[in-house]
Amino acid sequence: MSINKKELPSFLKSELDFYLKDLIKYNDQHLVVGGKPHSEDVVLQSNDYLVLANNPHIKECLKKSVDKSDESILMSAVFVHKDDSRPTFEKQMAEFAHFDSCLIFQSGWSANTSLLQAICSKEITVYIDFLAHMSLWEGARSGEARILPFLHNNARHLEKLIKRNGPGIIIVDAVYSTVGTIAPLEKIVELAKKYGCATVIDESHSLGVYGEQGAGILAEYGLSDEIDFMTASLAKTFAYRAGAVWANNNFNACIPYIGYPAIFSSTMLPYEVEVLEETLNLIKSMDKERATLFSQAQKLREGFTNMGIWIQSESQIVSIETGDEDNTYAVRNYLEKNGVFGSIFCRPATSPKHSIIRFSVNSSLTDAQIDKILSVCYQAINQEHLYIK
Secondary structure (H helix, E strand, C coil): CCCCCCCCCHHHHHHHHHHHHHHCCECCECCCCCCCCCCCCEECCCCCCCCCCCCHHHHHHHHHHHHHCCCCCCCEHHHCCCHHHCCHHHHHHHHHHCCCEEEEECCHHHHHHHHHHHHCCCCCEEEEECCCCHHHHHHHHHCCCEEEEECCCCHHHHHHHHHHHCCCEEEEECECCCCCCECCHHHHHHHHHHHCCEEEEECCCCCCCCCHHHCCHHHHHCCHHHCCEEEEECCCCCCCCCEEEEECCCHHHCHHHCCHHHHHCECCCHHHHHHHHHHHHHHHCCHHHHHHHHHHHHHHHHHHHHCCCCCCCCCCEEEEEEECHHHHHHHHHHHHHCCEECEEECCCCCCCCCEEEEEECCCCCCHHHHHHHHHHHHHHHHCCCCCCC
Protein backbone atom coordinates (compact mmCIF):
# COMPACT_ATOMS: atom_id res chain seq x y z
CA MET A 1 0.00 0.00 0.00
CA SER A 2 1.55 3.28 -1.08
CA ILE A 3 1.43 6.38 1.05
CA ASN A 4 1.08 9.72 -0.66
CA LYS A 5 3.33 12.18 1.14
CA LYS A 6 2.35 15.81 1.23
CA GLU A 7 4.19 17.82 -1.38
CA LEU A 8 5.78 21.14 -0.59
CA PRO A 9 3.99 24.29 -1.71
CA SER A 10 5.29 25.40 -5.10
CA PHE A 11 7.16 28.40 -3.71
CA LEU A 12 9.18 26.12 -1.40
CA LYS A 13 9.59 23.41 -4.02
CA SER A 14 11.27 25.91 -6.35
CA GLU A 15 13.63 26.94 -3.53
CA LEU A 16 14.50 23.32 -2.82
CA ASP A 17 15.09 22.55 -6.51
CA PHE A 18 17.43 25.53 -6.76
CA TYR A 19 19.48 24.50 -3.71
CA LEU A 20 19.74 20.89 -4.83
CA LYS A 21 21.00 21.98 -8.23
CA ASP A 22 23.28 24.74 -6.92
CA LEU A 23 24.78 23.07 -3.84
CA ILE A 24 24.39 19.27 -3.94
CA LYS A 25 26.14 18.72 -7.24
CA TYR A 26 29.42 16.93 -6.55
CA ASN A 27 28.53 13.23 -6.55
CA ASP A 28 25.26 14.17 -4.88
CA GLN A 29 27.10 15.90 -2.07
CA HIS A 30 28.12 19.43 -1.13
CA LEU A 31 31.60 20.57 -2.12
CA VAL A 32 32.83 20.63 1.49
CA VAL A 33 32.04 16.93 1.98
CA GLY A 34 35.11 14.91 1.12
CA GLY A 35 36.29 11.37 1.66
CA LYS A 36 37.05 9.54 4.88
CA PRO A 37 40.73 9.55 5.84
CA HIS A 38 42.70 6.45 6.80
CA SER A 39 44.95 6.20 9.85
CA GLU A 40 48.12 6.82 7.83
CA ASP A 41 46.81 9.97 6.10
CA VAL A 42 47.75 13.53 7.07
CA VAL A 43 44.58 15.12 8.44
CA LEU A 44 44.61 18.85 9.19
CA GLN A 45 40.87 19.51 9.30
CA SER A 46 40.44 20.04 13.03
CA ASN A 47 41.17 23.20 15.04
CA ASP A 48 42.43 21.07 17.92
CA TYR A 49 45.76 22.92 17.86
CA LEU A 50 47.29 21.32 20.97
CA VAL A 51 45.80 17.85 20.32
CA LEU A 52 43.56 17.77 23.40
CA ALA A 53 40.40 16.19 21.94
CA ASN A 54 41.52 12.67 22.82
CA ASN A 55 43.76 13.52 25.75
CA PRO A 56 43.48 10.55 28.18
CA HIS A 57 43.53 12.77 31.28
CA ILE A 58 40.71 14.98 29.98
CA LYS A 59 38.63 11.99 28.90
CA GLU A 60 39.03 10.39 32.31
CA CYS A 61 38.07 13.68 33.96
CA LEU A 62 34.91 13.81 31.84
CA LYS A 63 33.93 10.27 32.83
CA LYS A 64 34.37 10.97 36.54
CA SER A 65 32.56 14.30 36.31
CA VAL A 66 29.57 12.71 34.58
CA ASP A 67 29.41 9.92 37.16
CA LYS A 68 29.41 12.25 40.17
CA SER A 69 27.10 14.90 38.68
CA ASP A 70 23.57 14.79 40.10
CA GLU A 71 22.31 18.30 39.37
CA SER A 72 19.32 18.67 37.07
CA ILE A 73 19.69 22.07 35.47
CA LEU A 74 18.35 21.34 32.01
CA MET A 75 16.99 24.84 31.71
CA SER A 76 17.68 28.15 30.06
CA ALA A 77 20.94 29.76 31.11
CA VAL A 78 18.95 32.85 32.06
CA PHE A 79 17.84 31.11 35.28
CA VAL A 80 21.34 30.34 36.60
CA HIS A 81 23.01 33.72 36.74
CA LYS A 82 22.90 34.30 40.50
CA ASP A 83 26.31 35.05 41.94
CA ASP A 84 26.27 31.90 44.08
CA SER A 85 25.46 29.70 41.07
CA ARG A 86 28.06 31.03 38.65
CA PRO A 87 30.85 28.52 37.90
CA THR A 88 34.28 29.36 39.33
CA PHE A 89 35.59 28.60 35.84
CA GLU A 90 34.35 32.01 34.67
CA LYS A 91 36.51 33.75 37.27
CA GLN A 92 39.46 31.56 36.29
CA MET A 93 39.01 32.47 32.63
CA ALA A 94 38.76 36.18 33.42
CA GLU A 95 42.05 36.02 35.33
CA PHE A 96 43.63 33.86 32.63
CA ALA A 97 42.94 36.40 29.86
CA HIS A 98 43.50 39.47 32.10
CA PHE A 99 39.93 40.79 31.91
CA ASP A 100 37.55 41.93 34.63
CA SER A 101 34.90 39.30 33.96
CA CYS A 102 34.01 36.32 31.78
CA LEU A 103 30.73 34.66 30.80
CA ILE A 104 30.56 31.10 29.47
CA PHE A 105 28.17 30.32 26.61
CA GLN A 106 27.06 27.18 24.81
CA SER A 107 29.14 27.99 21.70
CA GLY A 108 31.27 30.66 20.09
CA TRP A 109 28.33 31.57 17.86
CA SER A 110 26.12 32.08 20.92
CA ALA A 111 28.79 34.18 22.61
CA ASN A 112 29.28 36.51 19.65
CA THR A 113 25.64 36.95 18.75
CA SER A 114 24.59 37.45 22.38
CA LEU A 115 27.27 40.09 22.97
CA LEU A 116 26.48 42.05 19.82
CA GLN A 117 22.74 41.92 20.36
CA ALA A 118 23.42 43.47 23.76
CA ILE A 119 25.74 46.28 22.65
CA CYS A 120 24.27 47.14 19.23
CA SER A 121 21.27 49.22 18.22
CA LYS A 122 19.99 51.21 15.25
CA GLU A 123 21.88 54.26 16.53
CA ILE A 124 25.23 52.46 16.72
CA THR A 125 27.72 52.02 13.87
CA VAL A 126 29.74 48.83 13.61
CA TYR A 127 33.09 48.80 11.77
CA ILE A 128 33.84 45.18 10.91
CA ASP A 129 36.71 43.57 9.01
CA PHE A 130 35.59 41.93 5.76
CA LEU A 131 36.97 38.57 6.93
CA ALA A 132 35.56 38.65 10.46
CA HIS A 133 33.70 35.50 11.48
CA MET A 134 30.10 35.22 10.29
CA SER A 135 28.82 35.07 13.88
CA LEU A 136 30.09 38.63 14.39
CA TRP A 137 28.32 39.82 11.25
CA GLU A 138 25.13 38.05 12.29
CA GLY A 139 25.27 39.49 15.81
CA ALA A 140 25.64 43.03 14.47
CA ARG A 141 22.84 42.44 11.95
CA SER A 142 20.42 41.03 14.54
CA GLY A 143 21.37 43.90 16.86
CA GLU A 144 20.18 46.23 14.04
CA ALA A 145 23.45 48.16 13.97
CA ARG A 146 24.60 50.19 10.99
CA ILE A 147 27.28 47.89 9.57
CA LEU A 148 30.25 49.39 7.69
CA PRO A 149 32.84 46.80 6.61
CA PHE A 150 36.47 47.76 6.07
CA LEU A 151 39.13 46.14 3.89
CA HIS A 152 40.85 43.20 5.54
CA ASN A 153 43.50 44.33 8.05
CA ASN A 154 43.47 47.80 6.44
CA ALA A 155 43.73 50.31 9.29
CA ARG A 156 43.86 53.24 6.85
CA HIS A 157 40.50 52.30 5.36
CA LEU A 158 39.08 51.82 8.85
CA GLU A 159 40.25 55.27 9.92
CA LYS A 160 38.69 56.86 6.83
CA LEU A 161 35.35 55.27 7.67
CA ILE A 162 35.50 56.41 11.29
CA LYS A 163 36.39 59.96 10.29
CA ARG A 164 33.43 60.03 7.93
CA ASN A 165 30.86 58.30 10.16
CA GLY A 166 31.87 58.93 13.77
CA PRO A 167 32.52 56.68 16.77
CA GLY A 168 31.33 53.09 16.75
CA ILE A 169 32.25 49.52 17.59
CA ILE A 170 35.37 48.09 15.89
CA ILE A 171 35.15 44.31 15.38
CA VAL A 172 38.04 42.08 14.30
CA ASP A 173 39.32 38.53 14.69
CA ALA A 174 42.72 38.30 16.35
CA VAL A 175 43.62 35.41 14.02
CA TYR A 176 41.42 34.99 10.93
CA SER A 177 39.97 31.53 10.52
CA THR A 178 40.09 31.37 6.72
CA VAL A 179 43.55 32.68 5.76
CA GLY A 180 45.40 32.74 9.10
CA THR A 181 46.32 36.42 9.09
CA ILE A 182 46.70 38.36 12.36
CA ALA A 183 44.84 41.61 13.01
CA PRO A 184 46.88 44.84 13.54
CA LEU A 185 45.69 44.95 17.14
CA GLU A 186 47.95 47.74 18.35
CA LYS A 187 46.72 49.99 15.53
CA ILE A 188 43.10 49.02 16.28
CA VAL A 189 43.55 50.09 19.90
CA GLU A 190 45.21 53.32 18.80
CA LEU A 191 42.30 54.20 16.50
CA ALA A 192 39.72 53.26 19.13
CA LYS A 193 41.34 55.61 21.63
CA LYS A 194 41.76 58.39 19.10
CA TYR A 195 38.15 58.38 17.91
CA GLY A 196 36.27 57.16 21.00
CA CYS A 197 35.35 53.72 19.65
CA ALA A 198 34.59 50.48 21.48
CA THR A 199 36.44 47.27 20.58
CA VAL A 200 35.40 43.63 20.16
CA ILE A 201 38.22 41.14 19.51
CA ASP A 202 37.49 37.49 18.70
CA GLU A 203 40.33 35.27 19.96
CA SER A 204 38.82 31.93 18.93
CA HIS A 205 41.94 30.84 17.03
CA SER A 206 44.53 32.42 19.34
CA LEU A 207 43.38 31.70 22.89
CA GLY A 208 45.37 28.81 24.30
CA VAL A 209 47.96 29.15 21.54
CA TYR A 210 49.46 32.65 21.90
CA GLY A 211 50.73 34.51 24.94
CA GLU A 212 52.17 33.39 28.26
CA GLN A 213 50.52 30.10 29.25
CA GLY A 214 48.29 30.50 26.17
CA ALA A 215 46.46 33.58 27.51
CA GLY A 216 45.97 34.93 23.96
CA ILE A 217 47.34 37.57 21.62
CA LEU A 218 45.87 40.51 23.55
CA ALA A 219 47.69 39.30 26.66
CA GLU A 220 50.87 38.73 24.64
CA TYR A 221 50.75 42.30 23.34
CA GLY A 222 49.80 43.72 26.75
CA LEU A 223 46.51 45.05 25.35
CA SER A 224 43.93 43.28 27.50
CA ASP A 225 43.27 46.36 29.64
CA GLU A 226 42.75 48.47 26.49
CA ILE A 227 39.96 46.29 25.02
CA ASP A 228 36.27 46.52 25.86
CA PHE A 229 35.22 42.99 24.87
CA MET A 230 36.97 39.76 23.92
CA THR A 231 35.21 36.63 22.68
CA ALA A 232 36.22 33.09 21.80
CA SER A 233 34.92 29.73 20.74
CA LEU A 234 36.29 27.04 23.04
CA ALA A 235 35.80 24.46 20.29
CA LYS A 236 39.34 25.17 19.06
CA THR A 237 42.30 24.84 21.41
CA PHE A 238 40.04 23.90 24.35
CA ALA A 239 38.58 21.07 22.24
CA TYR A 240 35.10 21.43 23.73
CA ARG A 241 31.84 22.91 22.44
CA ALA A 242 31.52 26.17 24.37
CA GLY A 243 32.16 29.89 23.98
CA ALA A 244 32.98 32.90 26.15
CA VAL A 245 32.69 36.67 26.40
CA TRP A 246 35.19 38.71 28.40
CA ALA A 247 34.51 42.32 29.41
CA ASN A 248 36.28 45.19 31.14
CA ASN A 249 32.97 46.82 32.07
CA ASN A 250 29.59 45.84 33.56
CA PHE A 251 27.97 44.57 30.36
CA ASN A 252 28.46 40.94 31.39
CA ALA A 253 25.87 41.57 34.11
CA CYS A 254 23.32 42.39 31.41
CA ILE A 255 24.16 40.19 28.41
CA PRO A 256 22.45 37.03 29.82
CA TYR A 257 19.13 38.92 29.82
CA ILE A 258 19.50 40.58 26.40
CA GLY A 259 21.20 38.16 23.98
CA TYR A 260 18.71 35.70 22.52
CA PRO A 261 21.08 32.69 22.48
CA ALA A 262 21.80 33.32 26.17
CA ILE A 263 18.08 33.45 26.98
CA PHE A 264 16.69 30.74 24.73
CA SER A 265 19.39 28.04 24.94
CA SER A 266 19.97 25.53 27.72
CA THR A 267 22.85 26.23 30.06
CA MET A 268 26.20 24.47 30.15
CA LEU A 269 26.08 21.51 32.54
CA PRO A 270 28.30 21.24 35.65
CA TYR A 271 30.33 18.29 34.37
CA GLU A 272 31.07 20.17 31.14
CA VAL A 273 32.40 23.16 33.04
CA GLU A 274 34.51 20.88 35.23
CA VAL A 275 36.14 19.41 32.12
CA LEU A 276 36.85 22.92 30.81
CA GLU A 277 38.52 23.80 34.13
CA GLU A 278 40.81 20.81 33.83
CA THR A 279 41.53 21.66 30.18
CA LEU A 280 42.51 25.21 31.17
CA ASN A 281 44.97 23.87 33.74
CA LEU A 282 46.50 21.60 31.12
CA ILE A 283 46.73 24.35 28.48
CA LYS A 284 48.67 26.57 30.87
CA SER A 285 51.39 23.90 31.09
CA MET A 286 51.81 23.30 27.34
CA ASP A 287 54.56 25.76 26.40
CA LYS A 288 56.54 23.01 24.65
CA GLU A 289 53.57 22.06 22.46
CA ARG A 290 52.92 25.72 21.61
CA ALA A 291 56.54 26.15 20.51
CA THR A 292 56.30 23.01 18.34
CA LEU A 293 53.04 24.24 16.82
CA PHE A 294 54.58 27.54 15.72
CA SER A 295 57.72 25.86 14.42
CA GLN A 296 55.82 23.36 12.29
CA ALA A 297 53.41 26.01 10.99
CA GLN A 298 56.35 28.13 9.89
CA LYS A 299 57.90 25.18 8.05
CA LEU A 300 54.66 24.55 6.17
CA ARG A 301 54.24 28.24 5.27
CA GLU A 302 57.84 28.50 4.06
CA GLY A 303 57.47 25.28 2.06
CA PHE A 304 54.48 26.64 0.17
CA THR A 305 56.17 29.99 -0.39
CA ASN A 306 59.27 28.29 -1.79
CA MET A 307 56.98 26.48 -4.26
CA GLY A 308 55.67 29.82 -5.49
CA ILE A 309 52.30 29.50 -3.71
CA TRP A 310 51.08 32.76 -2.20
CA ILE A 311 50.47 32.27 1.51
CA GLN A 312 48.81 35.04 3.52
CA SER A 313 49.07 33.14 6.80
CA GLU A 314 51.02 34.42 9.80
CA SER A 315 49.76 31.70 12.12
CA GLN A 316 48.97 28.00 12.52
CA ILE A 317 46.15 28.33 9.96
CA VAL A 318 47.69 27.83 6.51
CA SER A 319 45.44 28.06 3.43
CA ILE A 320 45.96 27.61 -0.28
CA GLU A 321 43.68 29.31 -2.81
CA THR A 322 42.12 26.90 -5.31
CA GLY A 323 39.97 29.18 -7.47
CA ASP A 324 36.45 28.24 -8.56
CA GLU A 325 34.47 25.38 -7.08
CA ASP A 326 35.08 22.88 -9.88
CA ASN A 327 38.85 23.29 -9.62
CA THR A 328 38.65 23.16 -5.83
CA TYR A 329 36.76 19.86 -6.11
CA ALA A 330 39.51 18.46 -8.37
CA VAL A 331 42.31 19.65 -6.07
CA ARG A 332 40.57 18.29 -2.99
CA ASN A 333 40.05 14.89 -4.63
CA TYR A 334 43.69 14.69 -5.74
CA LEU A 335 45.00 15.61 -2.30
CA GLU A 336 42.73 13.13 -0.55
CA LYS A 337 43.57 10.38 -3.05
CA ASN A 338 47.20 10.92 -2.05
CA GLY A 339 46.58 11.00 1.69
CA VAL A 340 46.32 14.74 2.47
CA PHE A 341 43.13 16.10 4.04
CA GLY A 342 42.35 19.78 4.58
CA SER A 343 39.08 21.68 4.90
CA ILE A 344 37.36 23.34 1.95
CA PHE A 345 36.08 26.89 2.41
CA CYS A 346 33.73 28.07 -0.32
CA ARG A 347 30.72 30.38 -0.54
CA PRO A 348 29.41 31.85 1.70
CA ALA A 349 32.73 31.72 3.60
CA THR A 350 34.60 32.92 0.48
CA SER A 351 33.69 34.44 -2.85
CA PRO A 352 32.64 31.89 -5.55
CA LYS A 353 35.88 32.09 -7.54
CA HIS A 354 38.26 32.18 -4.57
CA SER A 355 37.66 28.98 -2.64
CA ILE A 356 40.43 27.75 -0.38
CA ILE A 357 41.67 24.57 1.22
CA ARG A 358 42.70 25.20 4.81
CA PHE A 359 45.30 23.24 6.76
CA SER A 360 44.92 23.67 10.52
CA VAL A 361 48.36 22.79 11.86
CA ASN A 362 48.55 21.06 15.24
CA SER A 363 51.42 20.39 17.61
CA SER A 364 51.72 16.72 16.59
CA LEU A 365 52.47 17.45 12.90
CA THR A 366 55.79 15.86 11.92
CA ASP A 367 58.42 16.97 9.42
CA ALA A 368 57.65 13.90 7.31
CA GLN A 369 53.97 14.87 7.18
CA ILE A 370 54.88 18.42 6.15
CA ASP A 371 57.04 17.00 3.36
CA LYS A 372 54.12 14.86 2.23
CA ILE A 373 51.72 17.82 2.09
CA LEU A 374 54.18 19.87 0.06
CA SER A 375 55.04 16.98 -2.26
CA VAL A 376 51.39 16.17 -3.04
CA CYS A 377 50.57 19.85 -3.69
CA TYR A 378 53.62 20.14 -5.96
CA GLN A 379 52.43 17.12 -7.95
CA ALA A 380 48.92 18.54 -8.18
CA ILE A 381 50.30 21.68 -9.80
CA ASN A 382 53.06 20.26 -11.99
CA GLN A 383 51.74 16.83 -12.97
CA GLU A 384 47.97 17.25 -12.83
CA HIS A 385 48.10 20.95 -13.85
CA LEU A 386 45.57 21.92 -11.23
CA TYR A 387 45.29 25.54 -10.14
CA ILE A 388 46.73 26.35 -6.73
CA LYS A 389 47.63 29.95 -6.09
